[in-house]
Amino acid sequence: MLDDELLSTHLQELRRGTVVLACLLILKQPNYGYALLDLLGRRGFAVDANTLYPLLRRLEKQELLTSDWNTEESRPRKFYRTSDRGVALADTLSRGWDELDTAFRTLKGES
Structure with missing residues (x-):
């Protein structure tokens, strides 16, 4: 039986x-x-703000995201959007994910 700390570490x-x-x-x-x-949390990708914001800045620096400030509301917000380069990477990573999923299903004897 796995203890909670070990399981949490590996799931992370x-x-x-x-x-x-x-x-x-x-x-x-x-x-x-x-x-x-x-949205990430509701979709099963629980992530801490202290992890997400540096990630967004890194992806923007890598030109995978673009950003614009929306100052129309009382509180200015920085909106991020996947760039064309980011869309291409997402497509490639998605194909890689599908390949890994197939490989894991094969290992589990599900294919």
Whole structure:
């Protein structure tokens, strides 16, 4: 039987790389950080704000995301959107994910 700490550690490792792909896919429609944080959580990608915001900045620096400030509301918000380069990467990563899923199903004897 696995203890909770061991299980939590390995689940965190498993999910870590998936958050980048999830952000690239979700942000094909513009959204701001806090809303993205909530949406990721509701879709099963629980991520801490202290992880998400540096990730968004890194993806923007890598030109995988673009951003614009919306100052029309009382509180200015930075909206992120997946760039063309980010869409291409998301497509490639999605194909890689599908290949891994097939490989895991084969290992489990499900194919």
